[in-house]
Amino acid sequence: MIDARPTRLRGVLAPVVTPFHANLDVNAGEFVRHCAWLLENGAGLAIFGTNSEANSLSVAERIRLTETLLEAGLPASSMMPGTGTSSLVDTVSLTRHAVHAGAGGVLMLPPFFYKKISDDALFAYYAEVIERVADERLSLYLYNIPALSGVPISLDLIERLLTRYPDTIAGVKDSSGDWANTKAMIDVFARDGLDIFPASEALLSTALPLGAAGCISATANVNPRNIALLCERWRSEEATALQDSVTRIRKVFESVPMIPAMKQVIAHATDDGEWLTVRPPLEQLKQDNSARLIDELTMAGFKFENLRYR
Template identity: 60%
Template sequence: MTTRLRGVIAPVLTPFTGSLAPDVERFIAHCEWLVGNNAGLAIFGTNSEAASISVAERKSLTEALVEAGIPAAKLMPGTGACALPDAVELSRHASELGAAGLLTLPPFFFKGVSDDGVFAYYAEIIERVGPGCAPIYLYHIPQFSHVPITLGLIERLRKRYPTVIAGAKDSSGDWANTKAMIDNFAADGFDVFPASESLLSMAMPLGGAGCISATVNMNPAGIHRVYAGWQGADAPELQARADAVRKVFQGGYMIPAMKHALATYANDAPWRMVRPPLAPLDSSTRDAIDAQLQAIDFSMPGYPRA
């Protein structure tokens, strides 16, 4: 039986070479560091630049992680796609490798689609992958997908596929929506992950499952301390420390900012590579981020340096 993922999960940054190919060696090393700091791996999430990574590249990188000894029980690959056959192929591949879960976007080109259409999309994935389908975590990020995961849709999918529809990542930024997901479905085994560690202190007492947050890439140990210690006397201090790190990166340039910081702290300039249409940061923005990180005494203990 697949072990359910809970806790702190990173939408893993994807390193690229100078020719913009995925950098497998750096990818594996980054994932090993994250796992070593109690993080799960939502490879090919939004902050992985997943929309810029092909189906073949995603499959190859997932295989590379498993071959390198990363436990499949730590993996929640992103398998959503505009094209249903791509979503099925990615979901089947990750399931066959033993991934603990699938983080599955709704199709995100057509706007104004009905719950019936989105239900059919997820149903087709589950039916086509078949009995071996890994647990699916619905990815609610309407500001990008423009296709919401509504409470009614969750209820319908849970009723039809109670053992496959396992939870959701709520990236809406709307705490009221996250709370409604938890209040309505968590008691029935539906795991809700807010997309920011800043919500952990509110989500965990209600039955939240953890968080799937971009800045786990930078601060896995600190965020895990918030998750594990939310009932402790020092919980407010732990939350404040994690929030201070997140504040540095949560501007509109989050991906290149985190990659810049990785390049700096790993002494490894190629980490700054992003795939178009994203672009590296200009020098003034890099300097501002460096100053903010120094001001909060930020560090990445144990990160492999070049």
């Protein structure tokens, strides 16, 4: 158990894709290798995020995978596990485990099964989790992804939570897809010390000068080094070229379903067909989409050899 509150996470974090064997069991060894490669290339580990197929993983699987990473020597302080579920009890269990392990923070979805929830109800949910975990080391990042959760996290809710729990509410990942919303979060809360993470590296050159903390981006799974360089060098003469490059690659991935697309690219680069496996109800890319993805990434200058981390 770690006693001290970890240092805040900044820069680029990857919602780490979860590899499965052909029988749909988690491939823990490959998960460790991919996480280690991400760290080596400058990305933090937002394990069990949306693009991790987290909602297809059980509580036991998430805890076991976290323990596997720790046993392999990967630093907990570089991890921001997703812990939000529709079950209050499961959310508390996952959050408590992450805090005790020394995670740099937790990324918490709202209770996404329940739609049209009032801010009062959401406040009660988050407050109950915080009170039950009851640990001053908890750094909680709210996860706003209304297109999938159906439950938007408003600026008023953030303000209420920050007022009640100023030492616990650490930031927000905004996957609203609405730059005006992301900018409002940065403008209102960054000066109060909240770390605001857009969900796409395409926004970095715009968001970082305003005070954004970095980004938590799906495509950091396959392009971490260049995104990390942009986070580090956004004031430099290289910034425009870096931004153009990462945006171009991001747009290719956005043209197809993101999770199977990233797994397709990793499988192609590593020559490991098991990487293609997704848990139902997700489906692998169709053959024509797979071929088009590889061709378009090649034309965009994507370096597949950089993914050969074996």
